[in-house]
Amino acid sequence: MIVPPPPELVPAEKLGHVHFVGIGGAGLSGIARIMLARGMTVSGSDAKDSLTLTALRALGATCYVGHDADHLGTADTVVVSTAIKETNPEVVEARRRGLLLYSRAAALSAVMDGRRVAAVSGAHGKTTTSSMLAVALQHCGADPSFAIGGNFNDTGTNAHDGTGDIFVVEADESDRAFLQYSPEVAVVTNVDPDHLDMYASPEDYHQAFDIFVDCIVPGGFLVACVDDPGARRLAESARARGVDVRTYGESDDADVRIDNVVVRPLGSTFELVVHGRRQGTIDVHVAGRHHTWNAAAAYTAAIGLGFPSAELREGLSNYAGTRRRFEYKGAAAGVRVYDDYGHHPTEMLVNLRAARGAAGDGRVIVCFRPLRHTRTQFFYRELGEALGLADEVIVMDPTGDDPIPGVTGALILPHIPLPPERIVYERSWSAAPVRVAERVRPGDLVLTLGAPDVALIGPEVLELIGDRLESESEPDAAR
Known part of the structure; x- marks a missing residue:
């Protein structure tokens, strides 16, 4: 469900009792957490x-399982997840009562007021880059607010x-939410068309990022990766329009160069070169070369601030990482299990290279x-081709x-460049x-990849492997 932005944004503290439809999602739960910290009355429901x-609930929210009109109670404002349908009984009741309906983006804008x-935007790397930026600022003694689409490994929030x-x-x-923000710093990690159910074409997707740049407030700046063709084009277009642009990447013309x-x-280690001057090294403790770009993006934004x-x-x-970003789940019988949210072909390629x-x-x-x-x-x-990096x-x-x-899933199978006996x-x-x-044997690495619920498979695999090992180690007489 797409909720249009309100004609005039109301600051969060004036929204009264806020009810979230889909409160368990990564986006809405973060906003609810911030509102609770500000002493607001919060309720919500989830499937x-x-x-x-x-x-x-531990923070003071009233949370319901399932959706029912009665759950709105004394709500003044209802925040609706994009995944919620117009026919949801709580949405229907909110409209009947004439309550203020806010999208996730509008609610987030209200708490950022x-x-x-x-x-931090881009097709890939948003969660890690924004997490890195928040951690780097905290280390500098700042206490930034943040709302990120993944939980920090060390704090769980x-x-x-x-x-x-x-x-x-x-x-x-994904739902054009980023076009409702007014950033001082806009970071674009890459522009790789996705969400083509929301965007009419790849060109429409690219154009949305041009609009995002136009949302930067006076005196603000754009941070863009010149190693990505889409982000490079965006940076060049923005500069031509008079926008202050700071670039990063391995390319020779990057303002902040990875070397x-x-x-x-x-993990990985790399050196930063800023306008030709060597600044020192960063030691990244998360797997995958792509995280050098994420760290450089966070550094470039923070230096600009x-x-x-x-x-x-x-x-x-x-930086200790975020949940579902090549997250280590455990090991059994010499087999290690990791989990990652990667679901776009480009993300899957970099994750499988890391694996x-x-x-x-x-x-x-x-x-x-x-x-x-x-x-x-x-x-x-493309999904099938990416999976060809696995064994x-x-x-x-x-x-x-x-x-x-x-x-x-059967659509993908013919496009996986592996022998049929290695595909299930x-x-x-x-x-x-x-x-x-x-299918596993000692020394293998298992990666659960994609939709959120696939993360539940890893622990079960570890348990099954452990049971198998215990069974195989029993003396014949005990069997």
Whole structure:
């Protein structure tokens, strides 16, 4: 459901009792957490119970499982997730009562009112880059507010109401939400067309980023990656329009250049060169070369905000990662299991390269659950090609939106460049962990990839492997 922006934004503190429809989602839960920290009355509902709802209840929110008109209670404002349908009983009741309806973007704008906004956007890398930026600023002694689409590994939270004047936000382009913000700093990691159910064409997607640049407030600036063709084009176009642009990347013409990259199985080290002057190194403790770009983006934005280089580099070197971004889940019988949110072909490629590096001499076994039928419909060929970087692949059916006739995981299979015996199509959720566990051997790395619920498979795989090991180690007489 798309809620149009209000004609006049009301600051968060004047919204009264706020009820969230879809409060368990990454976006809405963060906003609710910030409102609770400000002493506001918050309630909400979600389709199923979760640890997120438990955490919000502990902070003072009233959270319901399931949707019912009575859940609105004394609500003055209703915030609606994009995933919610117009027919949702709480939405219908809110309209009947004439309550103020806010989208996720409008609610986020309300809590950001009066702050210096650093908005991180791009097709890939938003969560990690915005997380890195928040951590780097904290290390410099600032206390920024933030709302990010993933939980920090060390704190387990995705949002914070800071005492400082900076607000770091993950600016999601999937539903054009990022066009409702007014950033002082706009970071664009890349422009790689996605969400083509929302955008009419790749050109329409690119144009949205041009509009995003126009949202930068006077005196603000754009940070863009010149190694990405789409972001480079955006930077050149913005400069031609008189926008202050700061670029980063490995390209020779980057304002902040990444140099002397050393990639390790679970991290990397690189040197920063700013306008020709060497600044020192950053040691990134998350797997994948692509995180050097994310760290450079965060550094470039923070330097532009006036923070010192040495402290920023030290803070970025202390970054511990976010949930579902090549997150380590455990090991059993010499098999390590990781989980990642990567669901676009480009994201999957970089994650599988990271997995390949982390696996060493072992094989990479991937269990992939496509996120959204629409994305599968548009990108099934590219999804299959990306999965070819693995040694063994288990493909499940898409989830996350309404089914589309004929759009299943089977569409992807013919495009995976692996022998048929190394590809499994598994439609049964309960059977998927078994399929993974029966294919692994010591030294392998398992990566669960894609839709949020695929993360639940990793722990089951570990348990199955452990049971198998215990069984195989029993003496014959005891069997």
